[in-house]
Structure formats: structure tokens, C-alpha cells
Amino acid sequence: MFFCGTGIAAVETVRFFFPRVVFHPPTTFKIGPPGGFVSGSVPDTYGVILVDPRWKRDNKFFVVRAEDRIYAIYARCTHLGCMVNWFEGEKTYRCPCHGSEFHSNGVNFAGPAPRPLDRLKIFLDVDDQLVVDTGTIYTVKHFDDKNAFVAV
Ligand code: FES
Numbered sequence: 001m002f003f004c005g006t007g008i009a010a011v012e013t014v015r016f017f018f019p020r021v022v023f024h025p026p027t028t029f030k031i032g033p034p035g036g037f038v039s040g041s042v043p044d045t046y047g048v049i050l051v052d053p054r055w056k057r058d059n060k061f062f063v064v065r066a067e068d069r070i071y072a073i074y075a076r077c078t079h080l081g082c083m084v085n086w087f088e089g090e091k092t093y094r095c096p097c098h099g100s101e102f103h104s105n106g107v108n109f110a111g112p113a114p115r116p117l118d119r120l121k122i123f124l125d126v127d128d129q130l131v132v133d134t135g136t137i138y139t140v141k142h143f144d145d146k147n148a149f150v151a152v
Contacts, residue, residue, distance in 0.1 A: 027135035029059055033128055034152050037065040044091055048104035053086045061120055061132060062086060062093075064105065069149040072120040072132045073106045079113040093117065116140045121147045 043049050043066070050065040060083060062073045073093075075083050082097035093102040100111030107116045121136035130150060138148040 028131050028133045029055065030125070031055065031063060031130045031132055034070055034124075034130060034150060037063060037070055043067050044104055046103050046105040046107070048091075051086055051088070051091075051104055055132070056083075056086065059132075059134060061134060063130075063132070065152070066105070069151050070122065070130065071143075071149040072122045074118040074120050074134070074137060076118070077113055078108065078115050078117060079111070084117065119143060119148055122150055123147050124150060 037050055037052060041049055047066045047068075048064055049067065052063040052065070055061050055063065056075050060075045062075060064071050064073055075093075077084050077095040077097065077100055079095065079098055079100050082095050084093040084095045084100075084102065086093050091104045093104075093106065095101070095111065095113065098112050100108060100113035102108050102113070102117050105116075106119070108114070118140075119138045121133035121138070123131055123133075125131050136147070138145060142148055
């Protein structure tokens with residue numbers, strides 16, 4: 001009995017020094033000023049000038065510069081959630097799981113995906129830097145909402 005109590009005390013002492021803390025990864029990412037997303041090329045059929053995939057691998061989003069706005073596309077396929085890839089040559093996002101394909105603006109056109117790729121909150125901070133918040137998602141009905149894009 002004494003031995004058991006000592007063991008519990010030892011465990012509690014260890015727990016004291018290693019408290020249970022849940023670490024949440026950051027959801028906001030500074031991606032630079034709007035002027036950094038200019039390619040000089042003409043818009044494609046979907047009004048997209050540039051798709052920037054720099055944040056796809058680590059943060060799961062693409063930054064899109066369109067004619068009149070900048071928005072962030074969530075790289076999660078709207079079928080079952082696999083990560084889509086951007087193919088610059090074909091100006092298409094493609095899902096490796098079941099073959100869904102999306103135009104440069106994220107609108108689905110092939111495969112089982114039921115709707116366009118979602119978008120993420122984007123806004124300008126006090127330093128005029130674009131910030132993407134992966135914690136807030138906009139579905140297609142809300143693409144024109146405040147903070148679903150930044151006008152340029
Ligand atoms: S998860 Fe993308 S097509 Fe199924």
C-alpha cells in the first residue's frame with residue numbers, strides 16, 4: 001500500500017513538470033504586400049492572372065491574383081479532402097485521389113468533387129501586408145463576402 005502511494009506521488013510529480021498543454025498550430029500567415037502578386041501576364045478565361053503555390057506544401061493554400069482581387073484557395077479537395085496540386089502548364093488543380101479537376105479560379109469541372117475549392121479568409125493588416133487565416137473557410141456562396149478576398 002505504501003509502495004502504491006509512493007508511485008502515484010512520483011507520477012503526479014512528473015506530471016507537474018510536464019503539464020498537459022494542447023499546442024494549436026498557427027492559423028494566420030503573412031504572405032507579403034499585394035504588389036508582390038503581379039506577373040504582368042493577361043488574365044485567363046477565369047480572370048486569373050497568377051496562381052502562387054508557395055504556401056501549398058506547408059500551409060495548404062494557394063494565393064490567386066485575379067483581375068480585381070487577391071484570394072486564397074484552400075488546397076483541400078471538396079470531394080473527400082485530399083490535397084490538390086496545381087499544374088501550371090494546364091492551369092488546372094488536380095486531385096490525386098479520384099481525379100477531380102478544377103479551373104484556375106477553383107471551380108470544379110471534372111471528377112466527383114461536388115463544388116468549387118473553398119477559399120480562406122484574407123485581409124490586409126496594419127502594415128499593408130496580406131494575411132491568410134486558414135481557420136476561416138468560405139464556400140462558394142460566400143466568395144464575395146468581406147474578407148474572402150482583397151480588392152486590388
Ligand atoms: S478526394 Fe479529391 S477527387 Fe476524391
